[in-house]
Amino acid sequence: MVSELSKGVRLSRELHTIRYILKKELKLWKRYPSRILFILIMPFLSILTLYFQGMGLVGGTQSSEFESFAGTQDYLVFIILGSAVFIFVSTAIWGVGNSIRREQMMGTLESIWVTPTSKITIFVGVALFDGLFSSYVAFMQLLISSLILPVNLIDLRLFVIIGIAFLLIFALYGLGFFFTGFVLIYKELEDFTNMITSAIKMVTPVSYPLSVLPAPVAFIALFIPLTYALQAIRKYMGVGESGSLYQYLGLLLVFDLIFLVVGSLFFRYAERSAKRRGAIATY
Amino acid sequence: MCPAQLGFKSLPRRHIPSQKTFIGSEAFYFVKSGDDIAIKTNDLTKIFLRRNSLMSRLKKKKKIEVRAVDGIDLEVHERELFGLLGPNGAGKTSLIKLLSTLLLPDKGTASVNGWDIEKNSFEVRMSIGLTLSSERQLYWKLSAQENLEYFASLYLLRPSEIRQRVEDTLELLGIADQRDMLIENFSSGNRQKVALARALLNDPPILFLDEPTIGLDPSFSKGFRKLIKDRINKSESKTILLTTHYMDEADQLCNRIAFINEGRIVALDTPRNLKRSIDEKEIITLNLTKASDAMVSELERLEPIHSIERYVQDDSNFMKIYTDSASSCIQDIFGILIKHGSHATYYRTSKPTLEDVFIKITGSGLDG
Numbered sequence: 001m002v003s004e005l006s007k008g009v010r011l012s013r014e015l016h017t018i019r020y021i022l023k024k025e026l027k028l029w030k031r032y033p034s035r036i037l038f039i040l041i042m043p044f045l046s047i048l049t050l051y052f053q054g055m056g057l058v059g060g061t062q063s064s065e066f067e068s069f070a071g072t073q074d075y076l077v078f079i080i081l082g083s084a085v086f087i088f089v090s091t092a093i094w095g096v097g098n099s100i101r102r103e104q105m106m107g108t109l110e111s112i113w114v115t116p117t118s119k120i121t122i123f124v125g126v127a128l129f130d131g132l133f134s135s136y137v138a139f140m141q142l143l144i145s146s147l148i149l150p151v152n153l154i155d156l157r158l159f160v161i162i163g164i165a166f167l168l169i170f171a172l173y174g175l176g177f178f179f180t181g182f183v184l185i186y187k188e189l190e191d192f193t194n195m196i197t198s199a200i201k202m203v204t205p206v207s208y209p210l211s212v213l214p215a216p217v218a219f220i221a222l223f224i225p226l227t228y229a230l231q232a233i234r235k236y237m238g239v240g241e242s243g244s245l246y247q248y249l250g251l252l253l254v255f256d257l258i259f260l261v262v263g264s265l266f267f268r269y270a271e272r273s274a275k276r277r278g279a280i281a282t283y
Numbered sequence: 284m285c286p287a288q289l290g291f292k293s294l295p296r297r298h299i300p301s302q303k304t305f306i307g308s309e310a311f312y313f314v315k316s317g318d319d320i321a322i323k324t325n326d327l328t329k330i331f332l333r334r335n336s337l338m339s340r341l342k343k344k345k346k347i348e349v350r351a352v353d354g355i356d357l358e359v360h361e362r363e364l365f366g367l368l369g370p371n372g373a374g375k376t377s378l379i380k381l382l383s384t385l386l387l388p389d390k391g392t393a394s395v396n397g398w399d400i401e402k403n404s405f406e407v408r409m410s411i412g413l414t415l416s417s418e419r420q421l422y423w424k425l426s427a428q429e430n431l432e433y434f435a436s437l438y439l440l441r442p443s444e445i446r447q448r449v450e451d452t453l454e455l456l457g458i459a460d461q462r463d464m465l466i467e468n469f470s471s472g473n474r475q476k477v478a479l480a481r482a483l484l485n486d487p488p489i490l491f492l493d494e495p496t497i498g499l500d501p502s503f504s505k506g507f508r509k510l511i512k513d514r515i516n517k518s519e520s521k522t523i524l525l526t527t528h529y530m531d532e533a534d535q536l537c538n539r540i541a542f543i544n545e546g547r548i549v550a551l552d553t554p555r556n557l558k559r560s561i562d563e564k565e566i567i568t569l570n571l572t573k574a575s576d577a578m579v580s581e582l583e584r585l586e587p588i589h590s591i592e593r594y595v596q597d598d599s600n601f602m603k604i605y606t607d608s609a610s611s612c613i614q615d616i617f618g619i620l621i622k623h624g625s626h627a628t629y630y631r632t633s634k635p636t637l638e639d640v641f642i643k644i645t646g647s648g649l650d651g
């Protein structure tokens with residue numbers, strides 16, 4: 001048997017498909033005006049909340065109290081960085097699963113599933129769209145903070161932060177594949193999403209340093225790559241963290257690999273299982 | 284220049300050498316076994332475990348097995364328009380989903396365009412177009428053109444050809460003037476046309492159409508059937524496997540029909556031969572207030588009556604009486620009804636239709 005659609009041609013076509021996926025997602029996005037309002041207003045709301053929280057709790061953007069356990073006085077910068085990175089966490093973990101779930105509910109999933117494009121291409125397309133979207137929100141948060149608050153986060157260091165966030169994203173996509181498989185098997189997502197996201201936020205040093213957590217909880221954080229990304233970024237920015245930058249980055253890479261492998265394997269298992277049970281379209 | 288660049292209309296009637304099959308807009312050939320079989324299944328079986336409610340799961344009740352597709356052997360020839368006719372839940376959609384790689388079989392094998400549905404799912408997908416019966420198979424918030432361009436990219440069409448190809452399929456189905464309208468504003472009929480356009484994007488040799496005219500009004504259906512038969516099956520030389528539970532549709536459209544009931548093929552032939560399998564020349568259909576076994580056996584003893592089928596439809600008792608001549612026995616039939624305290628609220632004499640054949644074989648009507 002010979003086919004003229006060689007591997008190379010197929011790959012290049014699928015790269016174009018990603019472009020069409022981005023185009024389609026953007027169009028769908030634009031047809032729901034409330035979403036646009038949401039993304040315009042959201043960054044302001046979250047940043048101002050963090051600011052007022054700081055005013056209320058420590059009386060400003062700096063705190064020597066905070067320094068005693070976080071290793072930095074810069075309370076506000078510490079949590080703004082945490083919050084910006086966390087945006088990537090929720091979209092990367094849930095983006096693909098949510099989008100599969102959305103297509104399932106709209107009724108279009110089987111039409112996509114039956115095309116020759118590989119699932120990976122579709123996931124990458126969706127993930128890329130979400131990634132761009134998260135970058136926008138995170139950037140807006142940093143920009144808004146720098147414009148209206150007494151902090152300055154928009155300078156060349158931003159590129160390093162983005163680089164570290166990028167490393168984090170691989171691990172998150174591993175988790176994302178895992179949860180996408182989960183959607184195919186269990187359908188249920190919304191409540192589960194909120195629960196897991198909140199749990200991750202609680203055990204990792206997003207809004208506070210690990211040192212405030214009881215030892216067993218802090219121990220769990222050691223298995224979540226987000227921890228190392230946050231520590232690396234803060235270390236680099238000189239706000240807290242006592243370990244070495246390279247150690248954090250090394251651990252991040254190790255977890256990238258583990259999460260990607262486990263996540264993809266689980267997804268493959270889940271897809272076969274869904275095809276056996278006829279569960280791809282049902283919801 | 285490859286054929287797709289020429290567009291549909293200027294496409295010459297394709298001459299496909301029997302050894303090679305054209306796939307997609309690519310010159311994508313492969314050598315097949317030399318026969319002209321487009322779809323072949325071997326003991327194809329799909330078993331679902333019916334999901335139980337939480338309560339019965341707690342009580343540890345056994346899961347119920349549903350044999351949606353039960354050992355089906357089928358051969359569909361190239362360029363044939365083949366119909367799967369059966370009542371709700373017969374397994375038509377499941378069979379189509381197996382063949383289009385959306386479901387994995389529990390037993391048996393199948394090949395589509397010469398490719399194995401499990402081992403070569405990529406090639407199978409390149410070889411087929413599929414429309415589902417759901418109205419929700421397209422993005423309602425996108426226009427027809429936006430939908431088609433997106434799906435064309437998923438069918439891995441050459442990017443430079445996508446626009447032209449979308450234009451050609453819209454033209455072919457006569458909906459080009461609605462290309463910029465959102466799907467949510469389409470009539471159900473035209474929505475089905477957009478779905479068909481999508482199935483044609485990659486110019487596949489084989490099409491699967493699941494209940495293509497379900498929910499469409501009769502006059503639209505008529506035109507749509509003609510389009511499927513004349514333009515898609517004949518001019519474009521597509522092999523089509525369609526499912527339906529409208530017997531007229533199967534009768535008018537299909538070269539051959541398989542009756543499918545409870546996951547099994549119970550009869551398979553041309554519509555004409557299927558109808559011929561009923562020797563009797565006339566059928567009397569009665570809707571009865573009451574039907575006892577004693578009454579039926581008395582009726583069966585009447586000389587001109589060959590056989591009787593009883594079935595329940597919409598909660599009413601129906602009876603079909605197969606006979607050589609209705610006029611010679613109708614008096615006697617009514618006599619027996621009265622004697623048994625029953626009477627007919629509806630009465631009709633007709634020539635055998637496909638549905639009669641179906642009822643005779645399975646003992647139940649097409650409407651479940």
Ligand SMILES: Nc1ncnc2c1ncn2[C@@H]1O[C@H](COP(=O)(O)OP(=O)(O)OP(=O)(O)O)[C@@H](O)[C@H]1O
Binds near residue numbers: 282331
């Ligand atoms: N995913 C599934 N899980 C469990 N059972 C299923 C699933 N899909 C179908 N079934 C069952 O399999 C049987 C065949 O269903 P199928 O949809 O193939 O029938 P159909 O002939 O297409 O009927 P219809 O005319 O209603 O479309 C039915 O009993 C149905 O309930």
Ligand SMILES: [Mg+2]
Binds near residue numbers: 375376377493494
């Ligand atoms: Mg069906």
